[in-house]
Amino acid sequence: MINKETIEDITALFSAIEAIKRMEERLIRIEEKINAPQPEKPINDTMLLEEALEFLKENGRKTTKSTLYKEISLGWIPSKRIGKRRVFSRKDLKKWLEAGMPKQIELDAADRLAERIDKYGKV
Numbered sequence: 001m002i003n004k005e006t007i008e009d010i011t012a013l014f015s016a017i018e019a020i021k022r023m024e025e026r027l028i029r030i031e032e033k034i035n036a037p038q039p040e041k042p043i044n045d046t047m048l049l050e051e052a053l054e055f056l057k058e059n060g061r062k063t064t065k066s067t068l069y070k071e072i073s074l075g076w077i078p079s080k081r082i083g084k085r086r087v088f089s090r091k092d093l094k095k096w097l098e099a100g101m102p103k104q105i106e107l108d109a110a111d112r113l114a115e116r117i118d119k120y121g122k123v
Contacts, residue, residue, distance in 0.1 A: 048087060053065060075103065
């Protein structure tokens with residue numbers, strides 16, 4: 001014979017089982033969120049000198065700060081001045097490296113020549 005205490009115990013057990021199931025479902029959702037692929041942070045294209053040195057090193061062109069300054073002053077490396085700071089475009093440096101590191105002056109001349117050909121159809 002089932003007494004009142006046994007029924008209360010069974011009811012409490014079922015309530016506990018339901019609570020455990022809800023907790024398990026929540027844990028599964030949390031695990032899914034944790035294991036979901038994280039969106040990549042966009043890479044900032046603009047770099048300062050130290051970042052440019054590191055970028056060049058990572059891409060097989062280790063150089064010193066003084067050599068980089070010299071190459072900048074000679075116009076060999078693509079860079080821009082914003083106020084007092086020298087900045088580099090990650091995209092431009094990558095393109096420069098892939099082109100075999102030509103002197104920036106040569107690249108500028110080639111760009112001007114290409115523009116002239118596009119505009120006039122001749123040199």
